[in-house]
Amino acid sequence: MSYVDTTAVTISPRARRWRLLRRRFLRRPLAVVGLVVAATFIVAAILAPVVAPYSAGETNFNAILLHSSSHHLLGTDELGRDVFSRIVWGARASIEAGVFSTLLAMAVAVPIGVVAGYYRGWTDTVIARLTDVLLAFPFLIVAVGLAAILGPSLTNATIALGIGAAPALIRIARGEALALREEDYVRAAVANGASDLRIISRHVVPNMLSTLIVQGTVLIPTAIIGEAVLSFLGLGVQPPTPSWGVMLSDAQSYLIQAPRLAIYPGIAVFLCSLSFNLLGDGLRDVLDPKTTR
Amino acid sequence: MGGFLLRKAGAALIVVFCSSVVVFAGVRALPGDPAIALSGENRDPAVLAAIRQKYGLDKPLPEQYLKWIWHALHGDLGVDQRDLPVAHTIIARIPITLELAVLAVLLGSVIGIVAGIVAAVRRGKAADHSATTFALVGLSLPHFWLGLMMIVVFAVDLHWLPAGGYVSFGSNPLGNLEHMLMPAIVLGTGLSAVLMRQMRSAMLTSLGADYVRTARAKGLPEWLVVGKHALRNSLITVTTVIGLQLGVLISGAVITEEIFVIPGFGHLTLDAIDQRDYTLLQGVILVVAAGYVLINLLVDVVYSLLNPRIRVQGSST
Numbered sequence: 001m002s003y004v005d006t007t008a009v010t011i012s013p014r015a016r017r018w019r020l021l022r023r024r025f026l027r028r029p030l031a032v033v034g035l036v037v038a039a040t041f042i043v044a045a046i047l048a049p050v051v052a053p054y055s056a057g058e059t060n061f062n063a064i065l066l067h068s069s070s071h072h073l074l075g076t077d078e079l080g081r082d083v084f085s086r087i088v089w090g091a092r093a094s095i096e097a098g099v100f101s102t103l104l105a106m107a108v109a110v111p112i113g114v115v116a117g118y119y120r121g122w123t124d125t126v127i128a129r130l131t132d133v134l135l136a137f138p139f140l141i142v143a144v145g146l147a148a149i150l151g152p153s154l155t156n157a158t159i160a161l162g163i164g165a166a167p168a169l170i171r172i173a174r175g176e177a178l179a180l181r182e183e184d185y186v187r188a189a190v191a192n193g194a195s196d197l198r199i200i201s202r203h204v205v206p207n208m209l210s211t212l213i214v215q216g217t218v219l220i221p222t223a224i225i226g227e228a229v230l231s232f233l234g235l236g237v238q239p240p241t242p243s244w245g246v247m248l249s250d251a252q253s254y255l256i257q258a259p260r261l262a263i264y265p266g267i268a269v270f271l272c273s274l275s276f277n278l279l280g281d282g283l284r285d286v287l288d289p290k291t292t293r
Numbered sequence: 294m295g296g297f298l299l300r301k302a303g304a305a306l307i308v309v310f311c312s313s314v315v316v317f318a319g320v321r322a323l324p325g326d327p328a329i330a331l332s333g334e335n336r337d338p339a340v341l342a343a344i345r346q347k348y349g350l351d352k353p354l355p356e357q358y359l360k361w362i363w364h365a366l367h368g369d370l371g372v373d374q375r376d377l378p379v380a381h382t383i384i385a386r387i388p389i390t391l392e393l394a395v396l397a398v399l400l401g402s403v404i405g406i407v408a409g410i411v412a413a414v415r416r417g418k419a420a421d422h423s424a425t426t427f428a429l430v431g432l433s434l435p436h437f438w439l440g441l442m443m444i445v446v447f448a449v450d451l452h453w454l455p456a457g458g459y460v461s462f463g464s465n466p467l468g469n470l471e472h473m474l475m476p477a478i479v480l481g482t483g484l485s486a487v488l489m490r491q492m493r494s495a496m497l498t499s500l501g502a503d504y505v506r507t508a509r510a511k512g513l514p515e516w517l518v519v520g521k522h523a524l525r526n527s528l529i530t531v532t533t534v535i536g537l538q539l540g541v542l543i544s545g546a547v548i549t550e551e552i553f554v555i556p557g558f559g560h561l562t563l564d565a566i567d568q569r570d571y572t573l574l575q576g577v578i579l580v581v582a583a584g585y586v587l588i589n590l591l592v593d594v595v596y597s598l599l600n601p602r603i604r605v606q607g608s609s610t
Contacts, residue, residue, distance in 0.1 A: 229548055
């Protein structure tokens with residue numbers, strides 16, 4: 001800078017961009033609500049031992065199928081377990097599956113997609129065809145199949161959901177890399193003699209981060225519902241470990257006697273995935289003004 | 294057009310071939326020895342060896358694959374654990390799932406397209422807000438839970454509809470529709486939510502386009518502008534979305550059939566996994582993959598008919 005502006009507060013461009021994004025985000029009440037609710041679920045999951053009044057598996061055969069009361073906020077189930085506590089503990093499985101399967105999908109898909117889009121040529125052709133093959137299998141079929149191969153458990157369900165989500169993400173990462181490699185700053189870096197690794201890690205990947213963040217917030221609710229489905233089918237979390245899907249599966253036998261056993265865990269799944277969807281919509285509007293509807 | 298179709302069909306064939314390898318390898322990777330599963334309680338080595346020989350399990354994997362795919366090409370997918378031909382079982386189940394899927398797509402697209410048009414035309418008004426909210430709720434609802442809730446309300450409390458089961462259309466058309474209504478709504482909700490969003494944004498783009506302004510400037514009535522000019526171009530997007538949603542629909546059918554105890558294709562898939570019936574499972578998944586690719590090919594064809602630009606671009610590359 002050739003002159004000194006004494007009135008301006010000196011902040012870095014990065015900090016200025018963050019401030020702008022934060023302001024844009026805070027102007028969207030639904031996105032803020034989404035963030036708050038999603039954060040509540042995450043905190044409840046982490047602090048389950050503190051938040052939940054009872055332990056997850058604590059049975060009480062003198063208090064089965066109770067209605068809501070001051071002792072049991074949402075009543076008790078067929079084994080006298082506190083439904084509210086089980087929902088709080090169940091958030092662990094959902095958040096774990098949602099977050100980790102999304103991270104796994106990113107870890108698998110982004111390098112593959114970037115390599116395909118950046119190098120093009122036969123690498124791209126092979127990867128694109130393989131992605132087509134994987135996309136020929138519906139998400140749940142892949143997840144169900146993998147869960148069956150790996151054996152039913154939360155970790156394996158998370159892996160299955162992550163792998164199931166990867167092909168679509170490969171396509172997105174590839175598309176982004178294809179577009180970014182034509183940018184002037186990438187050409188400038190090539191002209192400067194930067195290595196491919198440096199260009200990819202310093203220029204290509206950082207510039208697709210906003211797309212990846214938005215995709216991530218979209219994948220999380222899908223995975224949360226996916227975990228509930230797999231656990232419901234007996235291919236995810238195994239009882240007695242609490243999970244919303246397991247609770248719904250158990251509740252099926254009590255639909256006539258105690259439909260509330262099916263109502264509360266379902267509302268938990270719904271609110272949790274809704275909050276991430278709201279957050280994702282908000283982030284998309286903030287990070288990618290092109291698609292602002 | 295011919296070249297475009299041929300290329301698309303060629304790519305689809307390659308995908309189906311690769312899928313068959315993935316299916317075969319995937320099913321082989323399942324834990325447990327199929328020979329033990331087939332032998333029941335009998336663990337006599339001689340019996341196991343005989344079973345392996347009978348089903349060709351003692352042969353090297355590539356040979357097993359070639360044999361399987363060769364028979365599959367001739368419509369023979371082998372016999373399942375109950376000694377029933379897999380192809381027959383699959384053919385018997387497909388119409389049930391197909392009916393469910395068609396009803397769901399019908400319901401989902403009618404609701405989604407109409408809601409999307411209304412939301413776009415009435416942008417920013419109450420109708421737009423309620424349609425957008427409906428879409429968001431539809432996307433966030435776990436559909437199997439929606440199914441359970443509908444059973445509680447409409448079957449258990451009100452006794453309006455049966456809680457589950459299946460009656461064939463041929464034997465009792467009304468009973469068939471009664472049994473299919475709730476599952477179709479459950480399966481169609483997600484689709485309608487996705488379609489509504491796409492339709493709304495496609496319509497908003499179309500409504501802002503020059504040709505729509507020209508149509509308005511010519512003094513065309515608003516319903517004609519919306520119904521003919523804007524809608525036609527938006528429908529192209531929607532066709533693609535329906536194609537892309539097929540996978541979601543198939544996945545949804547699996548769980549919907551499980552909840553409503555419909556003996557369709559999805560139920561068959563879960564049964565095959567449950568019983569570790571490998572022949573059945575690989576047949577089922579192969580048919581899913583092939584069907585999915587085939588339908589996507591059809592979507593491509595419809596798409597190119599609706600939008601000639603795709604064809605031209607496709608043949609120039």
